[in-house]
Amino acid sequence: QVQLVESGGxxxxxxxxxxxxxxxxxxxxxxxxxxxxxQAPGKERGFVAAxxxxxxxxxDSVKGRFxxxxxxxxxxxxxxxxxxxxxxxxxxxCAARTRAGWGHYRTDDYDYWGxxxxxxxxx
Numbered sequence: 001q002v003q004l005v006e007s008g009g010x011x012x013x014x015x016x017x018x019x020x021x022x023x024x025x026x027x028x029x030x031x032x033x034x035x036x037x038x039q040a041p042g043k044e045r046g047f048v049a050a051x052x053x054x055x056x057x058x059x060d061s062v063k064g065r066f067x068x069x070x071x072x073x074x075x076x077x078x079x080x081x082x083x084x085x086x087x088x089x090x091x092x093x094c095a096a097r098t099r100a101g102w103g104h105y106r107t108d109d110y111d112y113w114g115x116x117x118x119x120x121x122x123x
Contacts, residue, residue: 001026001112002024002025002026002027002032002096002098002111002112003024003025003026003112004022004023004024004094004095004096004112004113004114005022005023005025005114005115006020006021006022006092006093006094006114006115006116006117007020007021007023007117008020008021008117009092009117009118009119010118010119010120011120011121011122012084012119012120012121012122013121013122014084014085014086014121014122014123015083015084016084016121017080017081017082017083017084018081018084018119019078019079019080019081020036020078020079020081020092020094020117020119021076021077021078022034022036022076022077022078022079022094022114023074023075023076024075024076024077024096025075027096027098027112028072028075029070029072029075029076029077029096030070030072031098032096032097032098033050033051033052033053033096033097033103033104033109033110034050034051034068034070034077034094034095034096034097035047035048035049035050035051035094035095035096035097035104035109035110036048036049036050036068036077036079036092036093036094036095037092037093037095037107038088038090038091038092038093038119039090039091039093039116040089040090040091043090045093045107046059047059047104047105047106048062048066048079048092049062049066049068049079050068050104050105051068051069051070051077052104056068056069057104057105061087062081062088064083065081065082065083065084066079066080066081066082067079067080067082068080077094079092081119084119084121085121086121086122086123087121088119088121089119089120089121090118090119091116091117091118091119092116092117092118092119093113093114093115093116094113094114095107095110095111095112095113095114096110096111096112096113097109097110097111098111098112099111
């Protein structure tokens with residue numbers, strides 16, 4: 001059973017930066033596809049970023065501003081968020097895909113989820 005704990009959310013002004021962390025236990029993230037999703041009030045949970053064995057992937061809305069990375073020694077995935085905009089306001093979730101196969105854009109591509117961390121960007 002993989003457990004994921006996000007941290008690093010908060011309130012920031014537009015143009016600012018935050019770094020989210022996702023600490024994993026019960027499994028080794030280097031073996032998994034790891035993803036970040038976000039959900040704003042009244043909206044569906046949507047893809048933000050993923051890191052797989054083959055590389056990193058970003059939603060068009062965050063390309064050039066966000067970076068996903070992982071530290072295998074710390075078993076932690078990060079989401080560096082720069083040039084934040086009010087429309088980035090959401091609860092951000094970390095997810096792990098532990099099963100074999102492909103896919104990293106959809107929520108049902110993932111097997112485990114964290115509890116989420118709130119990011120609020122003020123204008």
